[in-house]
């Protein structure tokens with residue numbers, strides 16, 4: 001293997017690598033500005049300068065462009081090199097005195113001021129944006145124009161570009177953050193929002209769903225990925241050391257044979273947009289419950305700080321609120337939306353009140369607007385008392401409206417919550433800076449499809465129906481299918497866990513037997529009588545009947561049959577009958593009941 | 599009470615999961631309702647074969663009551679909807695045989711509605727009393 005000597009250290013390297021790459025692989029630090037692993041060597045900023053001492057043409061060279069060769073002797077940090085870098089940085093500092101990355105680099109190299117006349121540019125002309133657009137996106141929508149000190153980055157003639165895809169690659173590589181790619185084209189870029197963070201922060205086209213995801217592997221959003229849509233980019237694949245990125249991967253459907261199924265598909269939080277009176281989506285500081293959860297979470301958009309939204313940018317958070325109103329029962333216990341109580345809101349609303357007092361400080365004013373406080377669980381009532389003692393105001397009355405139309409000095413610039421205080425029977429107007437809507441827990445949007453797939457029923461509230469509310473709370477009308485958690489109805493975590501454990505034991509009890517006991521009251525189709533009309537097959541809600549093409553008759557799978565008799569009630573030939581409910585038995589019963597003297 | 603007064607007999611095919619349980623509840627709640635009703639337990643209203651209804655009328659029943667779960671509540675998903683279709687057909691057929699369709703009732707009664715079951719039986723008995731015996735039976739007697 002060829003060998004290079006860097007700072008007196010002999011290093012073996014692979015043919016084709018640049019001096020910079022070899023040095024970095026040995027953790028020898030060389031500062032760079034215009035270099036980007038994903039781009040072709042450029043040699044523009046001259047910060048990566050090193051001195052060739054022997055083994056090749058001597059002198060100062062840019063290490064990001066010069067290939068390592070056998071026998072080369074290099075120094076990366078001698079006085080000549082440092083002097084050259086200081087000069088480079090002085091020039092950069094003159095052009096961009098206010099760019100943090102330049103200030104930091106200059107300071108690290110002992111440059112505190114520039115002898116040249118100062119300018120005030122943000123762009124350091126590293127050209128990464130232009131190169132990424134051309135080399136990786138294959139678009140070349142922007143270029144560097146003009147000469148010398150007047151150079152600038154723009155679209156040709158500074159006209160709106162027709163080729164720019166608004167992908168934002170230029171902005172994402174810019175070390176100074178000075179690119180506004182939204183001005184390059186007519187298209188309005190749609191930000192990719194993190195689903196996990198309910199849209200409170202951005203995500204990339206390749207991202208890890210959330211910090212605790214299992215498996216913790218990134219996924220590519222195939223609608224947003226430039227490579228999958230145009231064949232360009234592919235930067236992630238190049239930069240993955242493990243070479244784990246596979247653009248050809250397709251969705252796969254796997255079939256798994258199981259003896260029992262537990263449905264734990266949960267709930268959807270209700271979208272409060274249709275409830276226009278609360279101004280969600282109109283006033284930036286009206287939050288949903290889940291958005292507030294993300295704010296208070298250490299891995300959320302604010303790192304756990306409870307901050308208000310910027311009036312102009314929904315993705316920017318500014319300062320903690322001075323007053324907050326928490327509105328209970330939004331969409332729950334409301335005949336217009338959901339008649340039921342969502343059960344969890346009272347308690348998490350109290351949790352929010354506590355979090356506000358804890359994180360923002362005791363001075364923050366917190367108001368809870370409630371219909372009734374339902375603190376039903378173990379320790380819940382005690383928690384309620386504690387929150388009250390923390391100075392949280394509890395107002396008994398549902399908030400009816402949130403508005404920004406001030407009627408007094410005090411309401412100026414605030415959100416005003418209007419509610420009837422049913423205890424004092426007075427109408428209240430409470431000005432606050434932030435409103436949190438405790439929206440209903442709803443059945444998931446696809447609950448009907450899931451129910452159909454698994455042959456279970458849905459209750460009038462839209463949640464999955466248990467077999468019996470008291471005696472069979474986790475089983476369903478279909479044997480072997482069990483329910484756990486909020487898919488069966490709104491419930492909190494302790495209840496969801498209890499029900500899940502019950503469902504798991506029910507499933508275990510069923511599968512550990514190794515065989516299934518079938519009750520005798522199931523359908524039987526007499527093969528000698530069946531005429532093969534197949535009417536029963538369409539009638540069976542459980543798919544328990546199959547057609548035997550060889551014999552030309554319908555056959556019941558008695559492990560699946562529930563014994564409802566839909567088939568028997570209809571079978572025109574009288575072939576389908578339920579055990580214990582045969583014609584003979586029913587006729588005898590009717591005859592007995594109608595016999596004179598009975 | 600007049601010993602010779604006409605007492606109709608009702609055969610009730612009741613779904614095990616709702617109306618049959620409601621009848622049970624009516625009993626344990628000590629509700630009184632006419633003894634004119636004779637109950638046949640079915641697993642679901644969807645199990646009631648039209649033959650059973652015809653058989654009942656042939657054997658001399660004055661009315662037939664089918665009791666099932668409320669729509670959406672059927673233990674077997676939608677057996678009650680199948681019953682509803684069948685009753686609609688039976689109403690057509692019975693008329694042709696000279697049995698007024700008012701003699702065949704389909705009612706939704708949930709397991710918790712014991713009082714509703716008692717009310718239904720009272721109502722049906724009264725209506726049948728007003729109607730008198732079915733013409734088929736009158737002819738047979740005559």
Ligand SMILES: Cc1cc2nc3c(=O)[nH]c(=O)nc-3n(C[C@H](O)[C@H](O)[C@H](O)COP(=O)(O)OP(=O)(O)OC[C@H]3O[C@@H](n4cnc5c(N)ncnc54)[C@H](O)[C@@H]3O)c2cc1C
Nearest residue numbers: 264265266267289290344348485486487491492493494496
């Ligand atoms: C704002 C808010 C705050 C809350 N705070 C608290 C609290 O502080 N304490 C507390 O005890 N409770 C709280 N709750 C209640 C708590 O969220 C629920 O009790 C809990 O989430 C229910 O758990 P689950 O597993 O049943 O459902 P979910 O948490 O909804 O989980 C269901 C999972 O199934 C997945 N899924 C759905 N359909 C499919 C499918 N077809 N195939 C594969 N996967 C699928 C979903 O993606 C989801 O991951 C709160 C609820 C809300 C709305």
Ligand code: SF4
Nearest residue numbers: 123124126127129174
């Ligand atoms: S805009 Fe940013 S990325 Fe482009 S050349 Fe200037 S500093 Fe470099």
Ligand code: SF4
Nearest residue numbers: 540561562564565567
């Ligand atoms: S009795 Fe019901 S579940 Fe059984 S085969 Fe007939 S229709 Fe299907």
Ligand code: FES
Nearest residue numbers: 043044045046064
């Ligand atoms: S990093 Fe080598 S010249 Fe900029």
Ligand code: FES
Nearest residue numbers: 613642666667673
């Ligand atoms: S189970 Fe009662 S009508 Fe079907």
